[in-house]
Amino acid sequence: MKIGVIYGGNSNEKEISIKSLENVEKSLKNLGYNYEKFESNDIQLHEKIINKDLILNIVHGEFGEDGKLQGYLDIFDKKYTSSPSETCNICFDKYLFYNIFFEKLNIPKMIKTDKYINPPFDFPLILKPRRGGSSKGIYIIHDQSNYKKYLKINIDTFGDTLIQKYVKGREFTLSIIEKSGEFIILPLLEIIPKNEFYDYNAKYTEGKAKLTINHEVHKNYKKQIENIFFTLREVLCFRDMLRIDFIISEEKIYVLEVNTVPGLTKLSDLPISANAHGINFDKLINIFINNHIK
Template sequence: MRIAVLLGGISREREISIRSGKRIVQALRTFGHEVDEIDVNLDLLNNLTMLSQYDVLFNILHGTFGEDGHLQAILDAVGVPYTGSGTETSIIAFDKYLCNLYVQDIAKVPEFTLLTKEEFEKSGIEKVLSCVNIPCVIKPRKEGSSIGTHICFSEEELINYLKEEFENYEELIVQKYIKGTEVTVSIIDIDGKPIVLPILELRPKKLFYDYEAKYTDGMTEFVIPAQIGEEMTKYVEKIALNIYKKLGCKHFSRVDGIVSNDEFYFLEVNTLPGMTELSDLPMSAKAYGMSFEELVNTIVNEAYKRPSFECWRTKIK
């Protein structure tokens, strides 16, 4: 097949997207595909017709624009199959507030509230203390790779981190802090059926699995399968699969959460997981018995056979 790998982009996760994309390019070429890598920028948006020459587009743009439904909507109109979930799923999954609301009937979600910059400037942390209290976690409503995420153990920390992040974002999620075992559940489609890969346990050397712990070699110990017991493993697999199906995820995704006091707490869904040498999904695939090259080829074949966009959309000529 002729494949374009869409990488780079304009988000704060650009570097990770490039690292993921270049590995994917090499993996696809080992299967004999004709592969081009495209750094997505405004020039591409002004020349979308050039994408019509490809059989499949491997979208690995992490974060804003590439993962939040904007690019998916554009690619729907192009009409060439692309990897990952469709527009509606991407919009909901990338929006942590919407996603929490969407899955809380099938998964236990730590108490949370949405705090706007205007509310904070007017009333400080009054809303947070009445809804969540301390310790708590703050994170941007729409962001990836734990960018802008902080754990607050005092009112002073909470105020300082809110001030810091409201310089970058208009809305933040404040959520109850759950101390426990961090796990991530990768799911891929094989022959149109979602398959749950072995659960990965994360043991970061830092307070939590933040950006540095995710992408710096030696900063996190990875344990697979996760040491959470057979019964909890089955329970977490079931919850993650239900979330994947309810959201309508396609081809590959990752569900993150915390196991604490015999309960699994949902944290977020990543519809375009990282594919770097330190990323979680490839580790789980390896434990399943699938090499990185086989994983990438499986994803691209699923996208080609079962594209995310609706069949009635008109292809750009």
């Protein structure tokens, strides 16, 4: 079996993709797979993928996570890890996701803008890019001065910016993997960041966040968690892996976003939850590959 590993690209999450690659390569070598790696912006990408049986997609951010790479691979009828193009596009576009699911799930209210508007919610409030991941461009805003400053930064940097109502509560992330056509809900991970929230620095700097498997909360909210996943699956088609980030506040789960190409670094949430379920990293990669072997 010939495996292609696509990584990197031009997004602002390229460095995370490279870190994911380091882990994935070790596992592919341990498992004895024949593989070749190449960057997603390689001008010879078509020539390199054409004879591959499976593409492992570890491109985070634009192109790899927004459905474009998936659509490109579909053109050449290539098997690949991660959800189909339509699902990736909806999950990557937070405003589109909000408009599809705001009546079906508890999602903090938000407004989209590409220019300055007066704060639509009381402080504190959240600013975030419409598209993107790894918490880049996300700010908790406490006053008018910072609101004006960071709204301009985000509009200049990312274009469409979301202004979201702040929900105070405990942060959690739920990872789910597919194995032979069945989905496994992994143990719930509670995130206790040393920073104000689980920002980019806290996600990828060792010691900046405490990640704890919380079986008690998972048990208490098991029905709500299952209903959230059921609601998502009624509309979206998931494959291989996904991660749902949410906040629990006043006994309600508020969904923040769904990630279809979660990080696979040493500090990433999904591998930690999988390991707590008895699935080490080598087994995890093998599961994703076996999903596409008939």
